[in-house]
Amino acid sequence: MISAARITGTGSYLPEKILTNKEMEQFLDTSDDWIYSRSGIRQRHIAAEGEFTCDLAEVAAREAIKSAGRRETDIDLIVVATTTADQVFPSTACLLQNRLGIHGCPAFDVQAVCAGFLYAMDVAYRYISTGASRCALVVGAETFSRILNWEDRSTCVLFGDGAGAVLVEAADTPGILSSHIHADGTYKDLLCVPVGVSTAYQQLLNGEAYTEMQGKEVFRWAVSALGDAVVEVLESNGIHQSEIDWLVPHQANIRIIKAIAKRLELSMDRVVVTIDQHGNTSAASVPLAFDVAVRDGRIKTGDKVIFEAFGGGFTWGSMLVQI
Numbered sequence: 001m002i003s004a005a006r007i008t009g010t011g012s013y014l015p016e017k018i019l020t021n022k023e024m025e026q027f028l029d030t031s032d033d034w035i036y037s038r039s040g041i042r043q044r045h046i047a048a049e050g051e052f053t054c055d056l057a058e059v060a061a062r063e064a065i066k067s068a069g070r071r072e073t074d075i076d077l078i079v080v081a082t083t084t085a086d087q088v089f090p091s092t093a094c095l096l097q098n099r100l101g102i103h104g105c106p107a108f109d110v111q112a113v114c115a116g117f118l119y120a121m122d123v124a125y126r127y128i129s130t131g132a133s134r135c136a137l138v139v140g141a142e143t144f145s146r147i148l149n150w151e152d153r154s155t156c157v158l159f160g161d162g163a164g165a166v167l168v169e170a171a172d173t174p175g176i177l178s179s180h181i182h183a184d185g186t187y188k189d190l191l192c193v194p195v196g197v198s199t200a201y202q203q204l205l206n207g208e209a210y211t212e213m214q215g216k217e218v219f220r221w222a223v224s225a226l227g228d229a230v231v232e233v234l235e236s237n238g239i240h241q242s243e244i245d246w247l248v249p250h251q252a253n254i255r256i257i258k259a260i261a262k263r264l265e266l267s268m269d270r271v272v273v274t275i276d277q278h279g280n281t282s283a284a285s286v287p288l289a290f291d292v293a294v295r296d297g298r299i300k301t302g303d304k305v306i307f308e309a310f311g312g313g314f315t316w317g318s319m320l321v322q323i
């Protein structure tokens, strides 16, 4: 390893418009009680017409850069995790690079759905570790509302829009202690948008590219894979779960979050939970929750924090960070 990597800044953004469970009762056969008891969600934010993933990413990114005391021109790598890119190409990372007035550094998207931020962080960590980057901007941003069937109550109540960002910099001391990412395409049909540019371009043009999910099976898999992922991150660092200060989990379902906390024997007051406020924002969910807990002073310098996430693919991962 040439250099250690540290998170030096955080930022996040949620679109202005809030859609509550109560409001969803008006157009869907559902109830606030059903949604909240099954998922822990009370409301989600929805991007306005004409507001796109890169718009959300830009606000979060600028906040992260500012909180690190850096300037846009210090950045030498941009990785954006998103499932809902503004355009087929260029990548959202290139669009963001242009907005930020940065020229020449590598900029690309990674696509691992809800585990996307963990994948993007893994890339940044390895770029910095090998000396290929010294100041990386990592963003998770989604307008997931655009790939939901608003008549399908089993999926549309669970997701929302948002963005989170961090700056990762080369440092003398870590920082990021280890990163572990996984995928298993065997389960590609359990959580997916089954059409794309190559297979069904007309459906895309018609706005008929929707998220489909086998909820129960996804739930079972998420609990099992994330449980293994947190054990993996502990074992690879030779530390006991009692040494963990905070868990910042993917905000998909409060019952999944509680199951992982239980596996870690971590009391829920050491777990950052923001799902009630914005639902599942896919790649944005971990950096959003992390930013909230850093800004409100819960997560402090020196704390040991585990990130974990699970998504379509299946994809999943975990990371141990010392703040």
Ligand code: COA
Binding pocket: 029, 030, 031, 034, 035, 038, 039, 114, 153, 154, 155, 157, 213, 214, 215, 216, 217, 218, 219, 222, 252, 253, 280, 310, 311, 312
């Ligand atoms: N409002 C009211 N009822 C609903 C509903 C809604 N929004 N969505 C589904 N239902 C109904 C179902 O139709 C079903 O009715 P039925 O028994 O008459 O067929 C009933 O509620 C129970 O559905 P079920 O699927 O058994 O509920 P569940 O306890 O498994 O919870 C999820 C459903 C989706 C909340 C849960 O499976 C889950 O969270 N899965 C993981 C999802 C996830 O996190 N995905 C992202 C991973 S990145």
